[in-house]
Amino acid sequence: GRKHRIAVIPGDGIGKETTPEGLRVLDAAARRFGFELELKHYDWSCETYAETGKMMPDDGLDQLRDSDSVFLGAVGWPGVPDHVSLWGLLIPIRRGFDQYVSLRPCKLLPGVKTPLADRAPHEIDFYVVRENTEGEYSSVGGRMFPGTDREFVSQQSILTRTGTDRIIKYAFELAMTRPRKKVTSATKSNGITFTMPYWDERFAEMAKNYPAVSTDQFHIDILCAHFVQHPDWFDVVVGSNLFGDILSDLGPAVAGSIGVAASANINPEKDHPSMFEPVHGSAPDIAGKWVANPIGQIWSGAMMLDHLGERDAAKAITDSIEALLRDGGPRTRDLGGQAGTVDVGKAIAEAV
Amino acid sequence: GRKHRIAVIPGDGIGKETTPEGLRVLDAAARRFGFELELKHYDWSCETYAETGKMMPDDGLDQLRDSDSVFLGAVGWPGVPDHVSLWGLLIPIRRGFDQYVSLRPCKLLPGVKTPLADRAPHEIDFYVVRENTEGEYSSVGGRMFPGTDREFVSQQSILTRTGTDRIIKYAFELAMTRPRKKVTSATKSNGITFTMPYWDERFAEMAKNYPAVSTDQFHIDILCAHFVQHPDWFDVVVGSNLFGDILSDLGPAVAGSIGVAASANINPEKDHPSMFEPVHGSAPDIAGKWVANPIGQIWSGAMMLDHLGERDAAKAITDSIEALLRDGGPRTRDLGGQAGTVDVGKAIAEAV
Numbered sequence A, B: 001g002r003k004h005r006i007a008v009i010p011g012d013g014i015g016k017e018t019t020p021e022g023l024r025v026l027d028a029a030a031r032r033f034g035f036e037l038e039l040k041h042y043d044w045s046c047e048t049y050a051e052t053g054k055m056m057p058d059d060g061l062d063q064l065r066d067s068d069s070v071f072l073g074a075v076g077w078p079g080v081p082d083h084v085s086l087w088g089l090l091i092p093i094r095r096g097f098d099q100y101v102s103l104r105p106c107k108l109l110p111g112v113k114t115p116l117a118d119r120a121p122h123e124i125d126f127y128v129v130r131e132n133t134e135g136e137y138s139s140v141g142g143r144m145f146p147g148t149d150r151e152f153v154s155q156q157s158i159l160t161r162t163g164t165d166r167i168i169k170y171a172f173e174l175a176m177t178r179p180r181k182k183v184t185s186a187t188k189s190n191g192i193t194f195t196m197p198y199w200d201e202r203f204a205e206m207a208k209n210y211p212a213v214s215t216d217q218f219h220i221d222i223l224c225a226h227f228v229q230h231p232d233w234f235d236v237v238v239g240s241n242l243f244g245d246i247l248s249d250l251g252p253a254v255a256g257s258i259g260v261a262a263s264a265n266i267n268p269e270k271d272h273p274s275m276f277e278p279v280h281g282s283a284p285d286i287a288g289k290w291v292a293n294p295i296g297q298i299w300s301g302a303m304m305l306d307h308l309g310e311r312d313a314a315k316a317i318t319d320s321i322e323a324l325l326r327d328g329g330p331r332t333r334d335l336g337g338q339a340g341t342v343d344v345g346k347a348i349a350e351a352v
């Protein structure tokens, strides 16, 4: 039978609570659809940092390298600065494995209450395609004249042709698989006048190769406004690392809950493992109470199966999530319910 | 009597339609409150660019220098690239006159429909304080290896101590004048690891001087989500040039209409004139139809009077705007009405 090797990193906080539910559902899908998951567990987290001084061992990436996918919970904990926790674990995996696509569905699920007035599920159903390796998240920068009135900090934003073209191409390819076939580009070329005009230029160039795809573009400020006022306008939205980051939190917020939002960090060529993680963080405020919503994690698992070629299994999971929400199954606090993390995980696993 | 010298630049598109209504209301306020406005009109726009090759004359800033304020409509027109129109007029004024505060109220007005479900006017009432001279809108950057596969563009983001401290201080001073006395900082120090940690550091330092003000901070991605999910959390929100730009379009969108949103570009020391302009742009799609909403422009006029020390007149204008909206006065299309630009301007002028 088919076998997929999965590296599991629950990480911190509610990641430790949602990951087991993700695995529970994946396991149910494997049994039903006849494939095998070979799991390797890694305890890398802010706790191991406290013990060892490292978020992951020096050969961490090598340990993950021959898995087919990484299944991640959440990273970060109060007391450990983000530049240690995130830049010691999450970001090195995204970059080291050249997971240059961050793919994030924004979908209003049936039975979920959106903060917007008068919006039905079919009106919010789009993808944010985020560049995941360069742009505003750069490692070039520094501080000068520290401690004086002349002090300043500087950080470069970098767009390479390779990095820009491949993410835009991914967005067009994705649009080709969807009924509406539309790509929206997030820009800010009127204010950020070196990098963003280049983004626009490469977008226009790529669009020529996809005459069947319709396009538009908005500056990030008004685009955020449109997410709230006209979420029905969007099909596939492509943006730089920072703009994609912003839009892929705003999109799920508009669609009702960040607790259900999933994300994939993809290396499309499969030269390296891809990584699947919920959009939410480690949520220290509710960690340890077992009330976190596991749906973002479970949905990320479905995206992982899809990436691994297990299309039917992936669809069974997303269908089960939708059915649970629509038919009044157990729901966690963020969705107005009383259920615990495990209740929701079990219900979805059973449905699968 | 008191006299204020105002430089009026209607600019492009609907700016030419909303500015006269702004002036109509300012004139009514002047007559009622006994001060004089000495207007100088400037036709600087994309049209003058087409004729002269310049958005404003070389000595443009000098021509404006001894006015007390600049009253601007909108800048930009299809066919003239943004880096010409905006960087030839709007941005040089903001920078040349060191208008380092962009102040933008986000207020749900009575009678305006917000896209959010179940939100009452008092629940959305905050200010975005945006840094307006440096940050991500920098003039340092360039392109290397053009036309090859190695091509890349780079743009620096710059935060100076002077620039960072003074905008954060302005936010705290503003919070001190408000009942809730709260400042929220927009950051992204987990991803943008040179500039944003510095922002956090200066924010924490400044907060020590204002023990009466409560503070919090969010990364820009989740902050945008909170604007939609919890707009009632905010009182004064301070951000860098880009983050402030994004939040000050998202805030008005959440509060119902960008057509009513006002903004002030302030030089608090009054070393140079400040500039007042609506948040909306030149709106080529509706320009020439006289259906644009003039309220953003009129409200900007009220902010101008406030800056010039005409507090009562400013309040009379904002009260009249609120009364018009609450009591079913004429409203433009964007607010679900049928009225024209002039109808709304006249109604507010009369009420004043």
Ligand SMILES: CC(C)[C@H](C(=O)O)[C@@H](O)C(=O)O
Pocket: A190, A191, A221, B086, B245
């Ligand atoms: C037109 C553009 C350069 C401008 C900005 O980003 O500053 C506008 O969006 C604004 O917010 O005033």
Ligand SMILES: CC(C)[C@H](C(=O)O)[C@@H](O)C(=O)O
Pocket: A086, A245, B190, B191, B221
């Ligand atoms: C934690 C942080 C560095 C990360 C990011 O900005 O990439 C997160 O916000 C995300 O969206 O995955």
